[in-house]
Amino acid sequence: MATTKATSKAKAKKATKFSKETYMFWFENMLLQRRFEEKAGQLYGQQKIKGFCHLYIGQEACSSGAVTALEKGDKWITAYRDHGHPLALGSSPNAIMAELMAKETGISKGKGGSMHIFDKEVGFMGGHGIVGGQIPLGAGIAFAEKYNETGKLCICMMGDGAVRQGAFHEALNMAMTWKLPVIFVIENNGYAMGTSVERASNVTELYKLGSAYDMPSSPVDGMNPENIHIAVEEAADRARRGDGPTLLEFRTYRYKGHSMSDPAKYRTKEELSDYKDRDPIEQVRAKILENKWATEADLKAIDKKIKVVVDESVKFAEESDYPDPSEAFKDVYVQEDYPFITE
Secondary structure (H helix, E strand, O other): OOEOOOOHHHHHHHOOOOOHHHHHHHHHHHHHHHHHHHHHHHHHHOOOOOOOOOOOOOOHHHHHHHHOOOOOOOEEEEOOOOOHHHHHHOOOHHHHHHHHOOOOOOOOOOOOHHHOOOEHHHOEEEEOOOOOOHHHHHHHHHHHHHHOOOOOOEEEEEEHHHHHOHHHHHHHHHHHHOOOOEEEEEEEOOEEOOEEHHHHOOOOOHHHHHHHHOOOEEEEEOOOHHHHHHHHHHHHHHHHHOOOOEEEEEEOOOOOOOOOOOOOOOOOHHHHHHHHOOOHHHHHHHHHHHOOOOOHHHHHHHHHHHHHHHHHHHHHHHHOOOOOHHHHHOOOOOOOOOOOOOO
16 A cells, blocks of 8 residues: 555664754754744844745754755755755855845845745755745656666655645656655645645645555654654655655644734634644754753753854845846846847
């Protein structure tokens, strides 16, 4: 049967003890994403960041848990809630913050803003603004990795709303038919904008959609980086063996609205509180303290260090210039002298 909650291999891996180094990485990495996003929310309120802005607060285990399970050279692609992924991969907070402020020193030269962050150096193939638009692109990237025999894969993330797009089903069908090295990940935070999964889909356990294509598919606790790592590692092993794609449903939660303009009145305070009780950063903090890998003072020092990094990213962005208007015509076509571009 293609759809499975846990293979014997996954069960065996769950007995694996993760190291102090991995847990310390998760703590610092998730905390960087959290503090960065909190600051981005503040700056948006001050109108220093404009346009669309979708925060990743609450979902940090999804990116941090996945990054430790993959290899350098693997490719990543996601939707427009895309600040956390490149930070998890090691992109410069300075360059990302500058991008949010539309500055020329931004990671996309100030042209992409919040929803279109790219970083080729870490294999991040971008955030994409069209719902579900990145899914066939992710399959295409995986096709290139297979064709070029690189031994690498693509992890393609999406929100729960994207699974109602036809591109999702077309991409899953082709990826399974061609046994592409791609991991499709639904970051199911419960709501497509303000519409709950229950109101929008007859299938509410979204991982089961993979069964239509005989694709191995599993639900994963998206608030726990251990579970994320285990599931992604198993899917990556499958992809590298040439056995094709996997569909994972990370059951996570965003603490803020869909975007900065969303007051999130469609959910209860009790629901939000229940998920905050399972906060991924606090779970990791508790494990670190339980194992005496660090003291509370050590963890507070890490938090203080990260706040300095975030503050420095704001200073860098504020002191950077906006792009020259002539930049609007650059990086549009590979051919620099394309004849139909005029200033």
